[in-house]
Amino acid sequence: MRRRKQLAVIGINLLAWALSLILLAPLLLILLNSFKTGKAAADMNLALPASMEWSNYAVVIEKGKLATTFLNSALYSVCSVLLCTLLCTMAAYVLSRNRRKLHSFLYLFLVLGIAMPINFITLMKVMQTLKLMNSRIGIILLYTATQIPFNIFLIHSFVSKISPEIDEAAVIDGASPVSLFFRIVMPLMKPVLVTVMVLTFLNTWNEFVMPLYFLGSTDKWPMTLAVYNFFGMYFKDWNLVCADIVLTSAPVIIVYLLGQKYIVSGMTAGAIKG
């Protein structure tokens, strides 16, 4: 009996490692090949690089214009994270606290967007009319709009767990609606705000379709579009493509490692109700 148990423990651990390797191997492949010479990378295997070719990264940053595209991506993500967090927090707070008929309807209308697809072709028409085609502000507003439904859903359920008695006490002490929100309630929402910011950052950094449709000029491209284009031009130089992939993915992996707790709590909210 004891022996069988030990065998089971070993089996489970081996299985976990085998599965983890299936997930890690392709990612390791990219990382290792980003340090190889062009010739060695052409074999695309998991052998360790003979020498560390850091110069791949320098070449890619220069040829792929990664400095510009990094700044573009950072600008789009940071601005939409800030704008989205502010707008969604304000809206979700009021929708959660004041549940009139109209507000309940508006809440449902907003969160229904989680399921709704975007009609990119008519969206182009709307963007043209608003003079937002091929514009940085346009992309930031679009990124923000797409993240609104899920974020409102997350914040709404968090606010309903904060006791409204706090609000009443503040109002009796003479707080205005604006100062009640920004000085009393918002600080209490910190955990959900971090989740919203992390998720919005990941989603917007990875966004590819919007710039593909709506950003024509290359100097406005984010990293995702640039790496795809680079791949098209240098598909024979796998070492360079891999270095570009590593650099494009580095920000999301760093944010993931730092904010893992918040990502998981955001992802599981709504799916699990006690």
Place this chain on the structure above:
Amino acid sequence: MNKNRIYPTYFIFGALLLYTVLYVLPSVIGLGYSFTDWSVYSQEIHFVGWKNFATVFSADYNYTRMLENTFVFTIVTTLAKNVIGLALAVLLTKKVILLNFHRAVMYLPCVLSALIVGMIFKSVLNPKIGLLNTFLRKIGLGFMASNWLTDSKIAFRSVMAVDIWKGMGYIMTILIAGIMSIPPTYYEAASIDGGNAWQCFRHITLPLLVPTLTVTTVLNVIYGLKVFDTVYSLTNGGPGFATEVLYTGVYKEFGLGRYAVGTTLSTIMTLVMLVAGFFMIKHMVKGDGQEI
């Protein structure tokens, strides 16, 4: 207390405005444009009735293939991700050494962009030098090595497999949270009664995970119907129309300037998803005391 005064309605306006104009409005306009001959060449736009819908559903075009692929993709990836995700969740709620490491690794592909995952697998699935074929040859299964992305018989399966690889960790993470919310006393009682591991899974874990599995299913369906990045970067719908899905089709129509047909495809999807979405949202919102 006057709620309307303390919680001013104008707080909602910013989010509501952006969402309505950039998210809802295009779909509403799209419904209208589905009945016109709008294209990049048209000076003026005419009403053409159901013509675009007839084009999309007629047998001589490849649109039906596209719709069929989208549904097959959605069903297969949803089923596979749920089954594999559940198996992974059960495995990674046992006493495994370095548990958090394994969980983190499984989730890692989910944070990468689908585009990047597509590019990575273009290398892994390369017929000559790709990691997968090299590996198969090394372990003596060389006959299984294939042209994963260019053989029209298997390309679509490869695309689905890549998507499952990327998405199973997400489902696993949600299901782990679901399993951990099951009170341990249930399992203790079962083991006193002499229940084995399979019986515990079959009669405790699985039934109590049904609500969670419902949500992961709907999330997967929504994702599957909208899939674009993975297919676009792996095969761009090819070879031929073998891996064409709805959103790669819409993008091609857009590129060709056939706006009306592209809009019609989008409209069909919007209608399908509004119905599916309504039930999911109802389920998700239920727990927060919100009445619908």
